[in-house]
Amino acid sequence: xxxVEIEESAxxxxxxxxxxxxxxxxxxxxxxxxxxxxxxSGKTSLIKWLVRKLKNRYKIGMVAGDLTTEFDAKRIxxxxxxxxxxxxxxxxxxxPGLVRKAILNLPLDNIDILFIENVGNLxxxxxxxxxxxxxxVVTSVTEGPYMIKKHPYMFxxxxxxxxxxxxxxxxxxxSVEQLKEDLKEIxxxxxxxxINGITGEGVDKxxxxxxxxx
Amino acid sequence: MHEFSTVKNIVEKVTEVAxxxxxxxxxxxxxxxxxxxxxxxxxxxxxxEMMLSQTELGKSTEVxxxxxxxxxxxxxxxxxxxxxxxxxxxxxxILKCPKCExxxxxxxxxxxxxxKSLEIED
Numbered sequence: 001x002x003x004v005e006i007e008e009s010a011x012x013x014x015x016x017x018x019x020x021x022x023x024x025x026x027x028x029x030x031x032x033x034x035x036x037x038x039x040x041s042g043k044t045s046l047i048k049w050l051v052r053k054l055k056n057r058y059k060i061g062m063v064a065g066d067l068t069t070e071f072d073a074k075r076i077x078x079x080x081x082x083x084x085x086x087x088x089x090x091x092x093x094x095x096p097g098l099v100r101k102a103i104l105n106l107p108l109d110n111i112d113i114l115f116i117e118n119v120g121n122l123x124x125x126x127x128x129x130x131x132x133x134x135x136x137v138v139t140s141v142t143e144g145p146y147m148i149k150k151h152p153y154m155f156x157x158x159x160x161x162x163x164x165x166x167x168x169x170x171x172x173x174x175s176v177e178q179l180k181e182d183l184k185e186i187x188x189x190x191x192x193x194x195i196n197g198i199t200g201e202g203v204d205k206x207x208x209x210x211x212x213x214x
Numbered sequence: 215m216h217e218f219s220t221v222k223n224i225v226e227k228v229t230e231v232a233x234x235x236x237x238x239x240x241x242x243x244x245x246x247x248x249x250x251x252x253x254x255x256x257x258x259x260x261x262x263e264m265m266l267s268q269t270e271l272g273k274s275t276e277v278x279x280x281x282x283x284x285x286x287x288x289x290x291x292x293x294x295x296x297x298x299x300x301x302x303x304x305x306x307x308i309l310k311c312p313k314c315e316x317x318x319x320x321x322x323x324x325x326x327x328x329x330k331s332l333e334i335e336d
Contacts, residue, residue, distance in 0.1 A: 001241070001335060001336075002333070002336055003332070004331060004333075004334060006227065006330060006331055008328065009327065009328055010227070010328070011220065011251070123252075127216065153252060186310070189317060
């Protein structure tokens with residue numbers, strides 16, 4: 001009978017990969033954003049607006065994460081920026097290894113800002129850091145009034161929150177102001193903005209807030 | 215949630231270590247599970263026992279799971295200690311200083327899953 005001490009993290013691999021991604025992005029002078037949110041919350045719409053509004057000032061690249069399809073990547077390709085699609089298969093979130101493979105297929109020397117669109121999911125992506133600089137979460141009024149209350153782990157760790165589909169708040173009987181209060185309780189430092197992913201309303205305010213990063 | 219892939223990492227590591235030690239059997243495995251990971255204890259136990267039972271050395275391993283509470287240090291008031299859940303009716307602790315309510319914290323303990331040790335028959 002013998003005791004063998006191991007004292008090793010079972011989560012080490014993922015953490016190290018994320019660190020390596022961050023190192024690579026820093027070396028290339030790229031600021032990277034992980035954009036998370038539920039299925040259909042408006043992640044791609046927000047990214048499309050951000051790209052439209054920023055691409056004249058900055059060189060932008062994108063990694064689109066999805067299970068097996070390419071709808072999101074194609075929507076951003078319409079903006080004529082380099083996009084790589086990452087497929088997770090049946091996995092419900094991007095992981096740093098997959099992201100690394102994707103970003104190595106981008107022209108990194110020619111990119112200032114990288115948007116990574118995560119798989120639609122408010123739970124798992126929060127537990128799997130990709131090695132980015134900032135995290136944005138998109139929630140929408142059509143998800144009901146409890147999204148922030150129900151997912152504190154996600155919302156308390158992100159840098160920016162966008163509440164999408166604000167034009168539908170009355171129809172949905174959801175208060176954007178209440179959602180802002182819910183966020184303040186767990187993450188008072190994160191700016192939170194109401195946006196309309198179709199018209200682009202509210203996106204300028206988000207960009208203004210992000211500007212100190214850019 | 216990611217119990218399966220975490221357990222896969224654990225089983226790979228412990229079988230590698232046990233084989234290196236020339237073990238005939240892994241009699242006991244000790245794991246520390248931090249409350250601030252999103253890993254659910256019963257699922258970790260389930261997958262561990264299942265995956266170990268499918269290895270040569272792990273057919274009758276006793277799995278010991280120790281739960282580690284979250285410990286934070288507040289960068290504003292210096293408080294060092296545990297966290298509180300809010301009255302929001304869920305079980306995950308909110309990362310907020312219980313003393314001064316600042317969110318400017320450093321996590322000292324409880325955000326990892328550590329493979330502590332093996333007991334082997336050699």
